[in-house]
Each structure stands twice: as C-alpha cells, then as structure tokens.
Amino acid sequence: MTEKENKTTLWDLFFSFAKIGAMTFGGGMSMLPMLQRECVDKRGWATEEQMLDYFAIGQCTPGIIAVNTATIIGKKQRGILGSLVSTLGIVTPSIIIIIALASLLIRYSGNTYVQRAFAGIRVSVCALIFTSIINLGKKADKNMLYLMVTLGAVAGTFFFGLSPIAAVIMTIVIGLIAHFAQTRRQDK
Amino acid sequence: MNTLLILFWEFFKAGLFAVGGGMATIPFLFDIGERTGWYTAAELADMIAVSESTPGPIGVNMATFVGMRVGGIAGAVTSTIGLIAPSVIIILIVITLLDKVYKLPLVQTVFSFLRACTVGLIANAFLQVAVLTFFDGNMNILVTPLILFAVVFVLINVFKKVHPIVWIALGAVAGILIY
Numbered sequence: 001m002t003e004k005e006n007k008t009t010l011w012d013l014f015f016s017f018a019k020i021g022a023m024t025f026g027g028g029m030s031m032l033p034m035l036q037r038e039c040v041d042k043r044g045w046a047t048e049e050q051m052l053d054y055f056a057i058g059q060c061t062p063g064i065i066a067v068n069t070a071t072i073i074g075k076k077q078r079g080i081l082g083s084l085v086s087t088l089g090i091v092t093p094s095i096i097i098i099i100a101l102a103s104l105l106i107r108y109s110g111n112t113y114v115q116r117a118f119a120g121i122r123v124s125v126c127a128l129i130f131t132s133i134i135n136l137g138k139k140a141d142k143n144m145l146y147l148m149v150t151l152g153a154v155a156g157t158f159f160f161g162l163s164p165i166a167a168v169i170m171t172i173v174i175g176l177i178a179h180f181a182q183t184r185r186q187d188k
Numbered sequence: 189m190n191t192l193l194i195l196f197w198e199f200f201k202a203g204l205f206a207v208g209g210g211m212a213t214i215p216f217l218f219d220i221g222e223r224t225g226w227y228t229a230a231e232l233a234d235m236i237a238v239s240e241s242t243p244g245p246i247g248v249n250m251a252t253f254v255g256m257r258v259g260g261i262a263g264a265v266t267s268t269i270g271l272i273a274p275s276v277i278i279i280l281i282v283i284t285l286l287d288k289v290y291k292l293p294l295v296q297t298v299f300s301f302l303r304a305c306t307v308g309l310i311a312n313a314f315l316q317v318a319v320l321t322f323f324d325g326n327m328n329i330l331v332t333p334l335i336l337f338a339v340v341f342v343l344i345n346v347f348k349k350v351h352p353i354v355w356i357a358l359g360a361v362a363g364i365l366i367y
Contacts, residue, residue, distance in 0.1 A: 022244070023243060024243060053290075057279075057282065059209060060208075060290070060295075061278050062207050062274055063272060063278075064247040064272070065209040065245075068275050072279055075279070076283075083276065087272060087276055090244075090245070091248045091272060093244055094243070094245065094249050094252055095248075095265060095268055097244065098239070098252040098264065099252065099261055099264050101238060101242065102256040105234075116364045116367040117361075117364050119333075119367050120336070120361070120362045120364065121359040121360050122230070122234070122237070122359070123336045123362070123363075124340050124358060125233055125236055126314065126318055126321050127340040127341040127355065129236075129314045130314055130341060131341065131344050132211055133311050133314060136303075137307055140300075140303055140304055141303075146304035150305070151308065153307075153311075153312070154312050157309060157312040163219055164216050167305055168205045168302065168305060168309075171302055171305035172302065174301055175299075176294070176298060178297060179297040182297070183293075
C-alpha cells in the first residue's frame with residue numbers, strides 16, 4: 001500500500017472517479033461493478049473485500065453510496081485532500097450534464113409533447129420506485145418490529161405530515177432502546 | 189445569496205439524514221419542495237426521471253437539478269456540495285475508527301432499524317407520485333396510467349437486467365401516444 005500511495009497523484013484520483021461518474025447510469029448498486037473495475041483491477045487502490053466493506057460503510061453512513069466510496073478511497077490514498085479531490089471527481093460530470101439538460105428542459109417545459117412525454121415518464125418512475133421498494137423490502141431483516149417501523153414511517157410522513165428527519169431521529173431512538181432492552185435481557 | 193444559503197442548508201440536512209443511498213434522498217426532496225414551494229411534487233417527479241436517465245449517482249443528479257431550478261448554476265453547485273458535505277465529514281471521522289465502530293452491535297441494531305425506516309420513507313415518496321399520476325384533480329381514479337403502470341411494472345420485473353433509462357423512454361413514448 002505504501003508504495004502505491006506515493007505513485008497515486010491527485011489527478012489520478014480525480015480522473016478515475018470523474019470517469020466513473022460520467023459512465024455509470026442508475027446510481028447506487030449499479031455503480032459497484034464500475035468502482036470495482038477501476039479501483040481494484042485497474043488501479044489496485046483496494047482489494048475486493050475492502051471494496052465490499054467500503055460499500056457496506058457507504059450504505060450505512062448518511063449520503064450517497066458511490067460518493068462515500070470515493071471519499072474513503074481518496075482518503076486512503078492521499079489523505080484529506082485526496083478524499084476531497086475524489087469526491088469532486090465523482091460529482092463533476094453529474095453537475096455539468098444536469099446543468100446543460102436542466103436549462104433545456106426548463107425552456108421547453110410548456111411544450112405539449114414534452115408535457116405528454118413527462119406524464120408517461122411519471123408512470124414509469126412510479127413503477128421504478130415501486131420496484132425498488134419491493135427489492136428493499138425483500139432484502140430487509142424480517143421481524144414484526146421492523147415492519148412496524150416501516151409502516152409507521154409511511155403512515156407518519158404520508159398521512160400525518162411527519163418530516164422525514166423526525167422519522168429518522170425517532171427510528172434511531174427506537175433502535176437504541178431495542179438494543180439496550182436486548183442486552184439487558186441477555187444479562188439476566 | 190439568501191436563496192443559496194437556504195439551498196445549502198436544506199440539502200445539508202437531506203445529506204445528513206438520508207441513510208441508504210440515492211433513493212433515500214427522494215422523500216427529503218418532496219419535503220423540501222412542500223416547505224419551500226420551490227417546485228411542485230409533479231415537477232420533482234420529472235426531475236427524478238431525468239436524474240435516473242443521466243449518468244452519475246442519482247442523489248447527486250437530483251440535488252443538482254433542484255438547485256439549478258431554484259438558483260441557476262450557482263444553485264446547482266451549492267445544493268450538490270450541501271448534499272455531500274455531511275457524508276464527507278462523517279466518513280473522514282469514521283474512517284479512522286472504521287471497522288470497530290461499524291461492527292459494534294449497537295451500531296448494527298440501529299442501522300437495521302434505519303433500513304426499515306428508509307423503506308417506509310421511500311414508500312411515502314412513491315405514494316406522493318402515485319397520487320399525482322393515478323388521480324385527477326377531483327380524486328377520481330384514472331384508468332389509462334394505471335394500466336400503463338401495470339404493464340411497465342411487469343416488464344421491469346421480467347427484464348431485470350434492462351437499464352431504467354429504457355423504461356423511462358418507454359413511458360415518454362407511451363405518454364406522447366396515449367395522452
């Protein structure tokens with residue numbers, strides 16, 4: 001690792017992550033193979049296992065998984081500056097592409113065909129979100145308590161105007177209580 | 189200037205509380221739109237579609253798009269930096285303690301609860317788009333989008349490897365032909 005550290009330049013980090021940001025569609029898990037190819041196979045910045053660990057950490061720390069992974073690898077290679085450069089690298093293509101597209105879309109949003117297309121697109125977005133809910137539900141740990149948290153979060157935010165932030169904070173509190181209740185039971 | 193500060197703060201909060209990747213930021217974006225009036229739920233649904241069809245992390249794309257709409261190019265950059273700032277800070281702190289913190293039973297338990305909560309929050313985002321899509325102004329159910337939804341949903345689950353952009357393109361074509 002130490003000799004690799006000396007060889008990796010900030011430009012290498014920026015370029016590699018910008019390439020990943022520009023070439024992967026779909027975000028999240030679909031970025032894993034690209035990150036693996038670039039960071040493990042091509043650059044040797046991490047091992048296969050380390051990559052999976054970074055992904056797990058990226059998934060359970062707040063924020064976007066691919067961005068979090070870039071931050072971790074940048075930090076390991078070139079310290080804090082490296083982590084900032086890698087993070088900037090992965091978001092730069094998005095910023096450029098979206099800025100270009102957004103100005104076009106805002107200009108043509110009154111057009112009938114554009115409006116009809118987006119009415120249809122909204123149906124597809126519904127189907128895509130619905131599918132990812134089902135997939136997440138399948139992967140989630142199954143237990144009554146978790147199911148109640150899930151249902152509570154939907155009901156609270158949709159029907160009672162609870163803010164998502166409040167839902168997350170309440171969930172953390174419930175998780176802490178559950179943990180301490182469990183350890184106490186084990187102590188007895 | 190003031191708008192940029194508010195943008196930064198709103199996205200900083202979203203970045204701090206959205207645990208579980210890009211999709212998890214969607215409910216926070218609905219919440220921001222509702223409170224600030226910057227964009228309607230329908231407009232957000234369109235921005236989500238564009239973000240899913242362009243390269244890069246979806247969360248970053250959505251933040252850039254919303255920021256661009258609210259505050260132009262400066263807004264786009266501000267909201268994106270706001271969204272990623274908390275995770276960069278947290279990761280830089282966590283990485284030094286890395287494995288130890290991540291494997292603590294306490295942390296594991298809290299995160300399995302958070303995963304359950306995230307599913308609920310995304311379901312809420314789905315319901316918000318669904319209300320717009322499947323009901324008219326008087327809350328009458330609309331049959332055409334419902335049928336289209338069923339078709340696309342079945343196709344997505346049959347052809348699992350196909351990229352989301354295909355389904356979004358299909359929706360666009362169907363929309364132009366049907367509506």
